[in-house]
Amino acid sequence: MITFPKFSLGKFGALFLFAILLSSIGFSQQNTAKLTGNIQEKSTGNPLGFASIAIYSAKDSLVAGGISEENGKFSIEVPNGEFYALVEFMGFESYQSDMLTFSRENNKIDLGTIELESAAGDLEEVVVQGEKTLMELSLDKRVFNVGKDLANAGGTANDILMNLPSVSVDPEGNVRLRGSSNVRILIDGKPSGLVSFKGGAGLRQLQANMVERVEVITNPSARYEAEGMAGVINIVLKKDNNQGFNGSFEVIVGTPLNLGFSTNLNYRKNRINWFINYSLARRHQPNVNELYQEVYNEDGTTSILSQNNAGILKGFNNNIRGGLDYYFNEKSILTASYLWRRSDARRITDIRYEDYLNNFDTYLGYSLRQQDETEAEPNSEVIVSYKKVLSRRGMSSPLHLLI
Numbered sequence: 001m002i003t004f005p006k007f008s009l010g011k012f013g014a015l016f017l018f019a020i021l022l023s024s025i026g027f028s029q030q031n032t033a034k035l036t037g038n039i040q041e042k043s044t045g046n047p048l049g050f051a052s053i054a055i056y057s058a059k060d061s062l063v064a065g066g067i068s069e070e071n072g073k074f075s076i077e078v079p080n081g082e083f084y085a086l087v088e089f090m091g092f093e094s095y096q097s098d099m100l101t102f103s104r105e106n107n108k109i110d111l112g113t114i115e116l117e118s119a120a121g122d123l124e125e126v127v128v129q130g131e132k133t134l135m136e137l138s139l140d141k142r143v144f145n146v147g148k149d150l151a152n153a154g155g156t157a158n159d160i161l162m163n164l165p166s167v168s169v170d171p172e173g174n175v176r177l178r179g180s181s182n183v184r185i186l187i188d189g190k191p192s193g194l195v196s197f198k199g200g201a202g203l204r205q206l207q208a209n210m211v212e213r214v215e216v217i218t219n220p221s222a223r224y225e226a227e228g229m230a231g232v233i234n235i236v237l238k239k240d241n242n243q244g245f246n247g248s249f250e251v252i253v254g255t256p257l258n259l260g261f262s263t264n265l266n267y268r269k270n271r272i273n274w275f276i277n278y279s280l281a282r283r284h285q286p287n288v289n290e291l292y293q294e295v296y297n298e299d300g301t302t303s304i305l306s307q308n309n310a311g312i313l314k315g316f317n318n319n320i321r322g323g324l325d326y327y328f329n330e331k332s333i334l335t336a337s338y339l340w341r342r343s344d345a346r347r348i349t350d351i352r353y354e355d356y357l358n359n360f361d362t363y364l365g366y367s368l369r370q371q372d373e374t375e376a377e378p379n380s381e382v383i384v385s386y387k388k389v390l391s392r393r394g395m396s397s398p399l400h401l402l403i
């Protein structure tokens with residue numbers, strides 16, 4: 001068993017330790033001071049509780065801080081030296097004191113009552129603005145709001161359809177919905193010359209910046225006739241109807257050559273709304289493709305054809321659409337509009353034919369050919385339509401009269 005010697009401090013030892021403790025406390029108190037004050041609101045005199053008080057040195061270094069009590073009073077311990085106090089409270093102007101000197105002789109400073117003035121002001125106008133979601137779902141259709149999608153800038157209506165789910169467009173411009181080509185395409189809910197003559201390929205001449213939204217109807221009702229059993233794609237063009245004068249402009253520059261300009265203007269006064277849309281586009285679209293073909297002859301030989309095409313499609317498109325709406329009320333609208341479109345295109349293709357026998361080691365020769373095609377497609381149409389929105393929520397029944 002290990003034992004330790006017993007010892008006792010005695011009275012002298014206890015007094016010695018007590019003296020050391022008092023001296024350390026006194027030394028600490030000699031190097032700190034206290035800053036006090038009271039914070040209140042200037043206009044009402046109400047105390048401001050939980051205001052922040054920060055103590056900074058002359059070099060803007062934070063050395064101490066605290067918050068006020070509920071009655072607005074505060075007391076902060078500060079080291080000796082020269083500092084200034086910064087008082088802040090949300091919604092009020094901040095207060096900064098002069099330089100304060102804390103020392104052993106001046107170890108308590110009272111800032112008195114600090115009155116903070118409200119920093120709130122009157123707002124001239126508050127605007128609450130919402131944005132449409134990219135896709136909306138309803139009972140019979142999906143609506144894609146593509147008007148503000150930057151990914152469609154500089155493209156055509158075909159490019160928009162290519163980016164929609166369940167819709168595909170082949171290189172020839174043919175549109176398929178859920179894999180079926182039996183789809184009907186409408187413009188503003190009606191058949192249009194933009195797609196009547198050339199089908200989906202005609203949408204290449206419709207600029208994407210003229211399209212507001214695309215409605216994909218996968219279960220069309222009887223009002224859409226037998227055509228389009230796989231579904232209906234309704235392309236809705238831009239048209240503002242806000243009171244007064246409204247307009248938007250868009251300029252497109254890209255490479256390969258892709259220059260475009262579009263504008264959408266409307267002027268509405270009371271029940272009549274005038275609108276006009278114009279777009280112009282000039283594009284150069286390069287293309288390359290290859291073809292490999294084998295022909296098996298009766299003598300057992302194989303004729304091989306390797307074809308390489310390189311070309312460019314130069315297009316120049318103009319679209320203008322104007323008209324007016326007459327509002328019997330906001331749910332009963334008569335619209336008359338005129339659409340004129342002209343598309344000029346030139347397709348230049350260089351073709352190289354290379355002939356082989358049996359394999360690529362037996363080269364027979366080659367031939368070159370250049371195709372130079374031009375086409376002009378003018379189109380215009382006049383539309384008169386009437387739309388009536390039923391009072392029952394979520395139901396609409398437009399009636400279209402076509403001329």
